[in-house]
Amino acid sequence: MDCARMYARDPIFNISIPNSKLKLGFLILTLHYIISHLRRKLSHSSLSAIQGQRRRRRKKKKKKKNKGEMTTVPGQLIWEIVKKNNSFLVKEFGRGTQSIEFSREPNNLYNLNSFKYSGLANKKTVTIQPAGKDQSVLLATTKTKKQNKPSALLHKSIMKKEFKRMAKAVQNQIADNYYRPDLKKAALARLSAVNKSLRIAKSGAKKRNRQGVKVPGRK
Incomplete structure (x- = not known):
């Protein structure tokens, strides 16, 4: 009804057309104009709705990722923390220059206390x-x-x-x-x-x- 009132106020629709064929053609053009105008409105609203759905989905995905992921810490930093103090560390031949440090974690192939073979830092x-x-x-x-x-x-x-x-x-x-x-x-x-x-x-x-x-x- 609002659209009909809006179009009725337009001076174009108040033009008197004597020929019936011209009236029919004018009516068809008017209907086409109204339909195209409504389509534009609907397409704009549907597009905004789709964009809103996409935003909500992205937010949900970000929340899931933040819940499932851990903060990644560089391996070199972990090594600097654990290389001198961890429960797997074993020192042999005293504490001097000839001492050798071993590590007993299961994923250390040589059982040596080094960054390359460490199962804690890698x-x-x-x-x-x-x-x-x-x-x-x-x-x-x-x-x-x-x-x-x-x-x-x-x-x-x-x-x-x-x-x-x-x-x-x-x-x-x-x-x-x-x-x-x-x-x-x-x-x-x-x-x-x-x-x-x-x-x-x-x-x-x-x-x-x-x-x-x-x-x-x-x-």
């Missing part, structure tokens, strides 16, 4: 350790996107095959995938030491079992 770490009684070896790497979820922090895989295949798997996971190529040598050395210890433990268990067997009829 986001990308590698763990290689015995996985069970069947001479299997655990290979675990840290997920960079799960730093705030300790239960889902590690990507674990169990290796049960011969040493060459395990070494190839370690090389593929660490060096070939560009995860931590600088730890390739340390990871292979750790794998060799773990595999050797498992073989020695297995052979020792066999010897003990043989010594414990009693032959019937002998004293």
